[in-house]
Amino acid sequence: MNMRVFIPLTLAAAAAVALVSAPASATGVIKCKAGPVSGWKTQDELTKKLTKEGWTVRKSKVDGGCYEVYGTTPEGDRVEAYFHPVTLEKLYVGRRGEVLFRKQGY
Structure with a gap:
């Protein structure tokens, strides 16, 4: 194999392995120190609270130890x-950056 082709292929393969083996991590901008999950309120409780306040919740999930909500x-x-x-x-509330x-404090 030509060395000009071999080196870029080797680098590409190494980069792919690094990406696949990298651990998953929170992507959020906020981190919560909320203690054990057993002490948390449910996502359903949050959705009900927000809906009562006039929000529309499209999706919610845990991120960085907080509840992350996508909605209006x-x-x-x-x-x-x-x-x-x-x-x-x-x-925290953000819209397109x-x-x-x-x-x-957060």
Whole structure:
């Protein structure tokens, strides 16, 4: 095999192995120190709370020890928001790279 072809192929293979073997990690902008999951309120409780406040929740998941919500605010903004899983307190709301709300200390 030609060395000009061999070296780029070797580098590409090494990069692919590194990507596949990299551990999954949280991608969120907020991290919560919320203690054991047994003390958390449920995602369903958060969805009900937000719906009562006028939000539309499309999806929620755990990220960085917080609840991450994709939805629409009562004002009509499509956002990504983070809530504390024990208190359900709003910690962060962002829209396409723009921070709409960020609780002090987070």
